Amino acid sequence: MVYIGTMETTSSTPMSGRKAQAARNDQVILQAAREVFVADPGAPISAVAERAGVGISALYRRYAGKEILLRKLCSDGLKLYIAEAEAALADDGDPWTVFARFMRRIVEADTHSLTLSLAGTFTPDENLHRESAHAERLALEVFERARDAGILRPGLEVADLSMIFEQLASVRLGDEERTAQMRHRYLALLLDSLRLTSAGPLPGPPPTAEEIGRRWSTA
Template sequence: METTTPAPMSGRKAQAARNDQTILQAARAVFVADPGAPIAAVAERAGVGISALYRRYASKEILLRKLCSDGLKIYIAEAEAALADERDPWSVFADFMRRIVDADTHSLTLNLAGTFAPDEDLFRESEYAESLAVRVFERARDAGVLRPGLEVSDLSMVFEQLAAVHLVDEERTVEMRHRYLELILDGLHLTSAEPLPGPPPTPEEIGRRWIVT
């Protein structure tokens, strides 16, 4: 089948795209460190004028939704890649976990849940991401490579625990997260383990954190 190469963006559009990425990277760094920071702190970190930022994102809430939407899209892409992977179920599952930790999508959940009101698009993306996570989890569980008593909601808590590992040095943070992920993976793969204490988190317990109080 013949494929077409997308036309290159004009200089002005390419610059706008670069500016947008700079703003989003700055916003992620600012709001993960301090969810209560003003949007002016994003403009300062990005090196753009506040008016230029507002032309792209009219409010802090819109910017937060965009950050979380981008994080969900990354999670969705990784889950879809795992479902398309035909290797043995444990390798697929473990590598999916490693890639999600590398993507650091759950730093957004950990720090931004409850600080803004998600819209319908974000809820739809979240539901789709969850449906894919269920399929990744169930494939591993049905293959008998996961510890008895686990549920897919346990994965969210694992990712958030690892996202909470944060040191001043970024490379050291990544190294430490993977150190503890490997310990956790050993526990998840312990198919002859004793029952886990208490039930897994319910969807209501996980979803309630996104309600703005």
């Protein structure tokens, strides 16, 4: 399963001053929540209020509990992942360029940091399960299109991409700019290893859906 990231909301309809301020406050809360829970999954929701610079009562008016806030973060991240996958599928350009761009955009969005930090710490609801299943279907389409174009090395499976994204999300060095630079450095190396070459067979099987999804069980 994929549960990931944050997503800024936009609207084509101008909002009133009060609604616009509420939307900005919501983004501040969500960004603070992401920073707090990626660093410490066990942190209390009061730490989010402190990081966001809002009162705890104001936060509770928007999110009645920590699990609701975590589900919102993950839902926004799934929507972002889905949007990037749909963009890749709509692109009729060079297959390798499209695939590599999709990989870079997901890494840039840092969509897997929450997976690393939060898997198994809260209970996903039915909405998250539906969004995750949709994201997985689209990821499979992106992967199969690249594979069918003959640009990927033999033995590679779509589940390998999830593990690659998580490995890159674990890279944290210095500030955000340096971290992003390092992630792109290692993504470039990994992309070279994914491309069809004369390389030998990969050792061991890819991760199964059960192995990936099992981490989200709180039992």
